[in-house]
Amino acid sequence: MNLHEKYIKRCIQLAKNGIGTTYPNPMVGSVVVLNDTIIGEGWHKKAGEPHAEVNAINAVEDRSLLKNATIYVSLEPCSHFGKTPPCAHLIVEMGIKNVVVGIVDSNSKVSGKGVKYLIENGCDVFVGVLENECYQLNKRFFTFHAKKRPFIVLKWAETKDGFIDKLRNETDAVSPNWISNTYSQQLVHKMRAEEQAILVGTNTALNDNPSLTVRSWGGNNPIRVVIDRTAKIPSNYNLLNGTTKTIVFSEVKQVINSYENVVFEQINFKENVLQQICDVLYKYEIQSIIIEGGKQTLQGFMDADLWDEAVVFVGDVLFEKGLKAPELKKAPFEIKEISNDTLSIYKNY
Numbered sequence: 001m002n003l004h005e006k007y008i009k010r011c012i013q014l015a016k017n018g019i020g021t022t023y024p025n026p027m028v029g030s031v032v033v034l035n036d037t038i039i040g041e042g043w044h045k046k047a048g049e050p051h052a053e054v055n056a057i058n059a060v061e062d063r064s065l066l067k068n069a070t071i072y073v074s075l076e077p078c079s080h081f082g083k084t085p086p087c088a089h090l091i092v093e094m095g096i097k098n099v100v101v102g103i104v105d106s107n108s109k110v111s112g113k114g115v116k117y118l119i120e121n122g123c124d125v126f127v128g129v130l131e132n133e134c135y136q137l138n139k140r141f142f143t144f145h146a147k148k149r150p151f152i153v154l155k156w157a158e159t160k161d162g163f164i165d166k167l168r169n170e171t172d173a174v175s176p177n178w179i180s181n182t183y184s185q186q187l188v189h190k191m192r193a194e195e196q197a198i199l200v201g202t203n204t205a206l207n208d209n210p211s212l213t214v215r216s217w218g219g220n221n222p223i224r225v226v227i228d229r230t231a232k233i234p235s236n237y238n239l240l241n242g243t244t245k246t247i248v249f250s251e252v253k254q255v256i257n258s259y260e261n262v263v264f265e266q267i268n269f270k271e272n273v274l275q276q277i278c279d280v281l282y283k284y285e286i287q288s289i290i291i292e293g294g295k296q297t298l299q300g301f302m303d304a305d306l307w308d309e310a311v312v313f314v315g316d317v318l319f320e321k322g323l324k325a326p327e328l329k330k331a332p333f334e335i336k337e338i339s340n341d342t343l344s345i346y347k348n349y
């Protein structure tokens with residue numbers, strides 16, 4: 001590992017102190033280095049509060065050291081007046097001449113402009129260190145700004161022979177939760193806690209009456225999103241009740257909304273339904289969403305190429321017939337990570 005990587009790695013470590021508190025801002029870490037020694041470090045804690053670079057610079061006791069120091073930051077320093085003043089301006093004012101940036105920002109308010117400002121004002125700027133790690137750290141934030149939609153995680157469970165569900169009329173023993181080991185169930189709830197929203201289609205909503213809340217794990221419930229074209233989900237169903245917010249996409253206009261935590265969004269079901277849903281979620285500033293089925297909905301997101309990761313649980317059972325799982329393995333993208341034989345994570349970026 002070279003010097004730049006060593007310090008950007010430290011920036012990433014620092015950034016992670018902000019897990020769960022920085023939204024809608026990204027997690028960012030920064031260190032100020034002189035003679036291969038860290039003389040100040042900081043991270044972004046909360047939207048509206050100082051950015052990582054400001055905290056790192058403020059941590060340097062002897063300001064006279066700054067003119068010979070290098071500042072490392074896991075994300076391009078900002079150049080805009082947002083909730084806080086621009087970090088790129090501060091770096092220049094403080095006389096810091098060397099700047100090392102992990103990755104360029106994808107927020108159009110900043111993207112490239114921070115680096116440009118620094119160069120125009122005499123800084124020596126090195127961009128692109130541990131880029132992949134820096135991207136992973138804020139993959140939701142990057143996708144949200146670059147694609148103007150949430151980061152989309154598809155999740156399903158399939159049998160060893162590639163079925164996602166039995167056919168409903170074949171047996172009463174049909175259960176969507178046929179993967180029942182405690183580990184995988186906990187993992188599903190952990191995943192729910194990590195994303196900002198969770199979506200199911202009409203069939204899943206009607207057949208399973210799911211709550212879509214986080215139970216076997218800590219953390220907040222995601223915002224629930226359901227596609228219900230003709231508004232036929234019964235009013236006593238879990239998704240329309242409880243303290244968690246639910247967004248219902250339908251084609252009928254809701255004249256009276258008697259539900260406490262439910263909002264109805266009217267869209268046109270004749271074209272590009274999933275893109276319209278993404279547009280609305282973008283408007284709500286939802287940076288990530290997990291799609292929990294069913295088959296038709298998952299297939300729809302895949303066909304529209306509206307997905308970033310697919311997490312597939314492969315159970316130790318055979319159905320022999322039923323609803324075929326989406327044909328992920330034959331599609332032209334790379335399987336980047338397989339953590340063990342029961343969980344495969346596919347990345348579409």
Ligand code: AOF
Pocket residue numbers: 024025026028029043044047048049050051052053075076077078081082083084085087105107110
């Ligand atoms: C952060 N923390 O350490 C860096 C950020 O509204 P503001 O002023 O807080 O600006 C937020 C934007 O600033 C954010 O979307 C990102 O593009 C950029 N950089 N943001 O929250 C940081 N360096």
Ligand code: ZN
Pocket residue numbers: 051052053077078079085086087088
């Ligand atoms: Zn900033």
